Amino acid sequence: MAGGAQFTRAEAGGRYDVFHTDCPARDMVDHVTSRWGIWVLISLRSNDLRFYELRESIQGISEKMLAQTLRALVQDGLVWREVEPTTPPQVTYGLTDFGRDIGAPLTDLFDRITRQLSTRGEGGEG
Amino acid sequence: MAGGAQFTRAEAGGRYDVFHTDCPARDMVDHVTSRWGIWVLISLRSNDLRFYELRESIQGISEKMLAQTLRALVQDGLVWREVEPTTPPQVTYGLTDFGRDIGAPLTDLFDRITRQLSTRGEGGEG
DNA sequence: CAGGATCCTATCCGATACTG
């Protein structure tokens, strides 16, 4: 845990001093790229969804993980949460501006991987 | 694990049928967004690095995790590995075309998060 | 220097049960 910025010697650009220290961006990235976070964010890009809609959309996720992931994303300011006090209660989730901003590279990432996989089929050339 | 594509009803766009099924992209995304994978990929964007250089760059990573992460990335065709049979042996890692392609949105993601964090300082408006 | 093998712990995460 010796706090040293290795990338300060990061030549011309010197872009990042961050990704080895304990800067908050590390935590944020961890949340965003968590097992389910990325899928929640991508899911919400098309439109706002309710809890059960998210659960249906993201195959394989459990209620626990969905709730936990959503809580982290809401806390990070990536997702908003709106409760309508009806019976039964309805809770809707959607992306904040920040969330939408973050969703772009995520979708892009997923897009490129998908494209690559379909291009090379299965047996890549290496 | 009932294989159903929820997003087939995904209206106008209908972009992704994938991210809830067990398509190979899921695995790839998991590797790329694994705890250390993203930092390895970002590290290698500026230039090729040797094993110990990577370990120094990515603060907090253990040899085990670095080796394991690298193996997965090499297997996925994102990173190449070059062994020079000298004494002591030198092993260099770098990004393949695919890895470089994937690295772009990753860097973008990290960039946006960092930018947002420095913009709002610490106490975001929510 | 590069990394495999082993051990052990922290955490992730799913299943279940319960609340409002």
Place this chain on the structure above:
DNA sequence: CAGTATCGGATAGGATCCTG
């Protein structure tokens, strides 16, 4: 419907030792 609380299995991941 939308969660929370708890338990237990699986896995991630760190520390250490050892090899080429």
